[in-house]
Amino acid sequence: MSEGAAAPSRPAIPPAFWALVALVACERVALRLAPDPVALARATGIIGALVAGALGLLARTPARAVIPLLAVLSCALAAGALACSLELARQESVGRALASGSVSSWELRVAGDLSEGASGWQGRAEVLTDGRRAGSVWLSAPEELAFGSTITCVGRFSANGEDAWGVSSRMQGLAGNVRVVRVLSRRPRGGPLGTLEGLRGAVLASFDAPSSDARALLAGSVCGSSAALRSRGLDDAFAACGVAHLVAVSGGHLVLVCALVGSLLSRTSLAPGARAGALLVVSALFVAFCGAPVSAVRSWAMSLVASAAELVGRRAHPLSSASAVGIALALAEPGVSGQLGYLLSVTCVCGICLFGAYARFLVRLLVGRARPPRGISPPASAALARASAEAVDALALTLVSQAVTLPLTCAVFAQLSLVAPLANVLLAPLFSVLLSLGLVAACLVGAPLAQGVALACCDAVGRAFVGLLRALAALPLASVPVEVEEGPALALLAGASVLLLVWWPRPSRRALVGLTGVAVSCVLAWFLRWRLLAPACVRVLDVGQGDAILVTDGAHAALVDTGPDxxxxxxxxxxxxxxxxxxxxxxxxxxxxxGLDDLLAVVGVDRLVVAEGVGGSTGAWDLPVSEVGYGDALAVGGFRLRVVSPTGPVDGTHNADSVELALSFDDGTRSLTALLSGDAEKDETGAALARCDVGDIDLLKVGHHGSEVSLTQEQACALDAEVAVASAGEGNSYGHPDPVCVEALERSGSLFLCTKDVGDVCVEPGAEGPRVSCEREAPGEVLPW
Known part of the structure; x- marks a missing residue:
């Protein structure tokens, strides 16, 4: 692009967009804070003020023109509050009915594909009364239940609590959880939807999704069934590459479906209106066939709005259509405002409508105009130019989509894909080919021989796609762990978006290249500081009811245990x-x-270390495994971790099998000694003390989460730890840490800390004793020892 290329004009923002923002924010806050009316009223007022302020900043019209917009905003907030009141009343009614009576007296209809977990199969179900939906619940079953089937069962109902899980369930429109003990009856859905679900089951059976990665990908992309993707670990690769949206049935799928059907209809004598109607019907059937995921419903509804606008002679406005559809979905089912699929779909589409053209301008300005190689023919040069332009457009839209959804994806998945822009450019064309072939294979389900040919082609393309996907996911720093709080991150995104829309700069290429270089340099410097110059410290991580202890020094880092999740x-x-x-x-x-599986999906790990005798039980993790025994030592920078228990081979299945590590650090000016106890208890720790493997220390990571049997008063005095840290989850059912253990440590002179109270605890070597800082206390406190 030339230096003087014009930037696109600032987008027109319809009142419906502001109404959508206010409505979704109001519903999320109302459903989250439902038990606290004072907080709810305060938060709703803040939302209204913030949206009104943003509207005022962006409004370039006289004050009298803003008044109707404020009226729309007020109506949206009122409608959201009313919809949430009805939703909460429905949840309360369903919950009260299930809790007061027998679960077996109700019918439950499976509302999606169940996923297999450690405790059985889980998913969503609709509670039916007289064949009509009364509400929705989580469903936990000991066996797989078919999508769309209606069951009666013996089971137990648990209403939503005020913990994180209960609040999340309420925000998604779910009244609680039904745990199935025994299924009494089951029947498939009848009518046209039942026929469509039966066809879906036949297509899935013909795809044989569990047999290979390519078939699992096919089942997910064509039928919206992700169970095989999860079981084969492909969901982790999709998340690492930032391309999970490809397999989620949405607008891209409908575009391909309409293109294939449209090419067939173009050969008929149907009038344009009839063809448009046929496309809407076929695409609606495809959405229902895939289980009606909210992203696909949103996309289909936008097509319907666009077609209606064309029929009445008006040009469709994508942002208006997206906003109107988003509002309709949120009012009809307030629980969608708490569902990630809806939020990602609406946020992504609105973001592209607002910033897509501007992002294309910036990317084209940054990369400049590509010159075709010398000596190639004009047709080849034109094809190369088209491919280059399409790649630039795909990169721009990927950057916009990733930027506007970062607060949501990072908060939920705790990772940021750095390879996403490249992955989308490389994988999207292959996926389009695979989806087209998969749709053809699905249509041939009644002709096994012809379908076999189509499936063979799908296998070839699918293998290439998965191979490239896994290669990209395996790149160093393909994704990195991040910690993001959703609320502040969304506020920051909103502020940045408003600032960009008000400012709407038109930079020169030189300025853009310079700014990009500065930004990249700052990010790189920040990364290298933490990757190569991490402080020497032992950090007891707050991971709930579990253990995870991080040891870092310079470019070296090791983790002792990975917590529960x-x-x-x-x-x-x-x-x-x-x-x-x-x-x-x-x-x-x-x-x-x-937490090891989740960790491996995001963080690079060189090797796995276990106690002598345990190596044979680690086959589930694809890592080099080292066994360590009594007296062996590991080095992590200047830290030395020596195994002091167990003294012989173990199988790793008992607390007494826990590896206990005596840690030491001394660089001549600072020192630190510690005992990391795992789940070892007083017998194991006492034996290590008796062998003189450990003595007076600075830091004790208390064994077995501070249970009563962790250590005795005598052992606490012998260890004489300046700081004792227990790792336990808030409200845990075990009563950890036990008051007996806490008292013994405090009597010995130790400062006792627990992760459930203070969060992460960082202990650094010091010249006159350890330096201790806590996540939820003033950092850098120097202990008086």
Missing amino acids: ASVVEALARAHVYHLDAVLLTHLHDDHVG
Whole structure:
């Protein structure tokens, strides 16, 4: 693009967009803060003021023209409050009915594909009364239940609590959880939808999704069934590459469906209006066939709005259409405002409508005009130019989509894909080919021989797609752990968007290149500071009811245990750790190893370390494995971690099998000694003391989460730790840490801290004793020892 190329004009923002923003924000706040009317009223007022302020900044019309917009905003807030009141009343009514009576007296209809977890199959279900939907619940079952089937069962209902899970369920329109004990009856759905669901089941069976990565991808993209993708680990690769939207049935799928059907209809004698109607009907059937995911429903509804506008002689305005559809969905089902699929779909489409053209301008300005190689023919040169332009457009739209959805994706998945722009440019064309072939294969489900040919082609393209996907996901720093709080991040995004819309700069290419270079340099310097110059410290991470201890020094980092779940990824993001030399598992209990799969999907790990005798139980993790025994030592920068227990081979299944590590650091000016106990208790720690493997220390990571049997008063005095830290989850059912343990440590003179109270605890070597700082206390406090 030339230096003087004009920037696109500032987009026109319709009143419907402001109404959508106010409505969704109001519904999310109302459903989150439902039990607290004072907080709810305050938050609703703040939302109205912020949206009105943004509107005022952007309004370039006389004050009298703003008044109707403020009226629209007020109506949106009122409508959202009313819709949420009705939704909360419905949840309360359903919950009260299920809790007061027998679950077996109700019918439940499976509302989507169930996913298999450690405790059975989980998914959503509709509660039916007289064949009509009364509400929705989570469904947990001991066996797989077909999508669309209606069941009666013996089970137990649990209403939503005020914990994070309960609030999230309420925000998604779910009244609680029904745990199925025994299925009494089941029947498929009848009518046209039942026929469509039966066809979907036949297509899925013909695809044989569990048999290969390519078939799992086919089932997800054509039928909207992601179970096989999850079971084969492809969902982690999609997340790492930032291309999960490709397989989620949405607007891109409908475009291909309409293109294929449109090419067939163009050969008929149907009038244009009839062809448009046929396309809408076929695309609606495809959306229903895929299980009507909200992103696909939104896309289809936008097509309907655009077609209606064309029929009445008006040109469709994409942002108005997206806003109107988003409003309709949120009013009809307020729970969608708490569902990630809806939020990502609406945010992405609105973001592209607002900033897509501007992003294309900036990217084209940055990369400049590509000159075709010498000696190629004019047709080849034209094809190369088209491909280059399409790649630039895909890159621009990917950057916009990723930017506007960052607050949501980073808050939910705790990772940021750095390879997403490249991955989208490379993978999107292959995916379009695969989806087209898959749609043809689905249509041939009744002709096995012809379908076999189509599936063979799908396999070839699918293997190429998955191979490239996994290669991109395996790149160093393909994705990095991040910790983002959704609310502040959304506020920051909104502020930046308003600033950009008001400013709407038209930079020169030189200025844009310089600004990009500065930004990249700052990010690179920040990354290198944490990757190569991390402070020497032992950090007991707050991962809930589990253990995870991070040891860092300079360019080296190791993790002792991984906590119970994905919270370890967020904890590593707080510590700015993007690579681990090793992960040492003290033993194989879930609260110490449960987060390893999530960690491996985001953070690079060189090797896995376990106790002698446990290596044969680590086959589920594709990592080099080292076994360590009594007396062996590991180096992490200037830290030395020596194994002091167990003294022989173990199988890792008992607390007594826990690896206990005596840690030491001394660089001549600063020092630190510690005992990291895993789940070892007083017998194991007492034996280590008796062998003189450990003595007076600075830091004790209290064994077994501070249970009563963690250590005795005598052992606490012998260790004489300046700081004792227990890792436990808030409100845990075990009562950890036990008052007996806490009292013993405090009597010995230790400062006792627990992660459930203070968050992450960082202990650094010091010249006159350890330096201790806590996530939720003033950092840098120097202990008086």
